[in-house]
Amino acid sequence: MIDTSEIIETIRMIESENLDIRTITMGISLRDCAGPEGGAARKKIYDKITSHAENLVSVGNEIALEFGIPIVNKRISVTPIAIVAESSHEEDYAPFARTLDEAARAVGVNFIGGFSSLVHKGYTRGDRILIASIPEALAATERVCSSVNVATTKTGINMDAVRHMGEVIRETAQLTKDRDSVGCARLVVFANAVEDNPFMAGAFHGLGEPECSINVGISGPGVVLSALKKLKGASFDEVAETVKRTAFKITRLGQLVAHEVSRRLGVPFGIVDLSLAPTPAVGDSVAQIIEEMGLESCGIPGTTAAVALLNDAVKKGGVMASSHVGGLSGAFIPVSEDQGMMDAVQRGSLSLEKLEAMTSVCSVGLDMIAVPGDTPAETISAIIADEAAIGVVNNKTTAVRIIPVIGKKVGDIAEFGGLLGKAPIMAVSGFSSRTFIQRGGRIPAPINSLRN
Amino acid sequence: MKAIVTVIGKDRVGIIAKVSGVLAENRVNIMDISQTILQDYFAMIMLVDLTEMKLSFSDLSEKLVEQGNTIGVQIKIQREEVFKAMHQI
Numbered sequence: 001m002i003d004t005s006e007i008i009e010t011i012r013m014i015e016s017e018n019l020d021i022r023t024i025t026m027g028i029s030l031r032d033c034a035g036p037e038g039g040a041a042r043k044k045i046y047d048k049i050t051s052h053a054e055n056l057v058s059v060g061n062e063i064a065l066e067f068g069i070p071i072v073n074k075r076i077s078v079t080p081i082a083i084v085a086e087s088s089h090e091e092d093y094a095p096f097a098r099t100l101d102e103a104a105r106a107v108g109v110n111f112i113g114g115f116s117s118l119v120h121k122g123y124t125r126g127d128r129i130l131i132a133s134i135p136e137a138l139a140a141t142e143r144v145c146s147s148v149n150v151a152t153t154k155t156g157i158n159m160d161a162v163r164h165m166g167e168v169i170r171e172t173a174q175l176t177k178d179r180d181s182v183g184c185a186r187l188v189v190f191a192n193a194v195e196d197n198p199f200m201a202g203a204f205h206g207l208g209e210p211e212c213s214i215n216v217g218i219s220g221p222g223v224v225l226s227a228l229k230k231l232k233g234a235s236f237d238e239v240a241e242t243v244k245r246t247a248f249k250i251t252r253l254g255q256l257v258a259h260e261v262s263r264r265l266g267v268p269f270g271i272v273d274l275s276l277a278p279t280p281a282v283g284d285s286v287a288q289i290i291e292e293m294g295l296e297s298c299g300i301p302g303t304t305a306a307v308a309l310l311n312d313a314v315k316k317g318g319v320m321a322s323s324h325v326g327g328l329s330g331a332f333i334p335v336s337e338d339q340g341m342m343d344a345v346q347r348g349s350l351s352l353e354k355l356e357a358m359t360s361v362c363s364v365g366l367d368m369i370a371v372p373g374d375t376p377a378e379t380i381s382a383i384i385a386d387e388a389a390i391g392v393v394n395n396k397t398t399a400v401r402i403i404p405v406i407g408k409k410v411g412d413i414a415e416f417g418g419l420l421g422k423a424p425i426m427a428v429s430g431f432s433s434r435t436f437i438q439r440g441g442r443i444p445a446p447i448n449s450l451r452n
Numbered sequence: 453m454k455a456i457v458t459v460i461g462k463d464r465v466g467i468i469a470k471v472s473g474v475l476a477e478n479r480v481n482i483m484d485i486s487q488t489i490l491q492d493y494f495a496m497i498m499l500v501d502l503t504e505m506k507l508s509f510s511d512l513s514e515k516l517v518e519q520g521n522t523i524g525v526q527i528k529i530q531r532e533e534v535f536k537a538m539h540q541i
Binding site: 003004006007008009010011062065067068069249252253255256320 | 456458460486488495497509510513528529530531533534535537538539541
């Protein structure tokens with residue numbers, strides 16, 4: 001007989017601490033859908049997605065019921081569309097985005113990622129067209145997510161792409177300005193993007209991946225918070241140990257669900273992403289975990305150390321619990337998806353600069369950051385350049401998902417609605433990075449990339 | 453296939469009888485029962501064997517939830533693997 005207290009603990013984690021599976025994401029290769037005729041390619045794409053993912057949602061719901069664990073999102077990621085659409089003779093890839101949107105709607109998933117391009121060394125024709133199509137693609141669809149990789153540790157930073165993306169983000173903001181520039185909430189700029197990330201908006205199905213795979217993202221900030229509340233006054237050794245053990249349990253659930261989804265769908269299991277992903281729900285906040293460690297408000301001195309401890313303990317606990325760990329795997333700090341983060345911004349203790357520091361020790365980057373609508377494209381590019389530098393020099397993934405909310409300024413709140421929540425507009429430096437960004441070219445790869 | 457049934461709620465007469473009634477009706481064998489008090493609430497945990505059951509898991513789950521609503525307690529059934537996975541190395 002299983003220990004009663006363990007059963008009660010599990011039930012409590014699910015019922016009152018917001019433990020859930022954040023996403024099961026099916027990655028689908030669209031490499032074989034490429035062809036010279038755009039319409040035919042799109043038909044192949046639609047058919048492939050709808051046939052592979054036909055049962056994703058229903059199987060997800062079945063498993064959620066049987067295991068008694070909410071599986072909050074079912075999503076799809078595909079091969080970067082720049083690669084798939086490139087063989088077609090078309091000059092605009094927004095129709096491909098529409099196809100992805102329709103396919104997502106048909107199978108019932110709420111997001112589909114992969115309207116993407118990998119340009120860390122330079123652009124191909126397909127990359128150029130894809131990136132130019134991003135603003136319209138995002139404005140015209142509801143479920144499509146887009147990402148562009150502009151840097152890697154091995155190749156350095158493509159500063160032409162960085163400059164371009166600042167403009168693309170502004171254009172996307174303009175086209176969706178009637179909805180608080182929500183298009184930008186589905187656009188991520190990466191350094192060292194990974195091929196198997198299950199989370200949106202940066203998910204895509206990388207070129208080294210198989211035909212189809214299942215990747216799972218778990219969520220447990222509420223559980224970690226609860227565990228820490230019992231450790232008032234305890235030393236950091238004990239805090240780290242507790243987070244580690246808690247992460248183990250949370251990840252084990254992800255592993256169990258991943259295997260079961262994979263088995264029932266007949267699709268290979270890819271990875272479990274260990275990221276601690278918050279939601280705006282009460283108690284499900286990473287910022288609150290940081291505050292529980294003893295900081296009056298998230299963002300004050302001590303925050304970077306706290307996030308470093310958290311991120312590391314989550315990885316150590318999670319890695320034992322899963323046969324294959326991947327994706328981003330670390331603490332998430334998306335401002336609009338974490339009530340504690342939003343409160344800290346409004347209190348004035350959390351700034352963009354501190355968030356940047358935090359990204360050097362945790363996984364994700366500057367995520368879901370709303371900034372004033374008049375922020376210049378070059379400033380946005382410079383923010384991307386800084387994040388890319390952190391990622392490239394430290395051999396980790398970093399990303400920027402920034403939303404210049406047209407018509408709003410510091411102190412206002414942007415409302416994105418639905419899954420994307422809302423965000424307080426954060427202050428950005430008013431000094432100009434224009435001359436810096438206009439230089440263009442490539443920042444060479446750092447010396448530590450020479451590992452052979 | 454084994455599952456864990458948890459019953460949580462304010463204590464009253466007949467909880468065990470009513471819940472076991474639903475299980476017996478559907479040929480679900482109770483292998484072990486444990487009871488504990490969690491704050492003011494009554495919590496019962498049963499390890500059950502679903503091998504002989506003719507109903508689907510979701511149908512059984514629905515019946516238990518309904519029964520729970522009638523009695524005034526929360527009943528949940530989950531496959532055993534969830535607990536094994538989380539608490540055993």
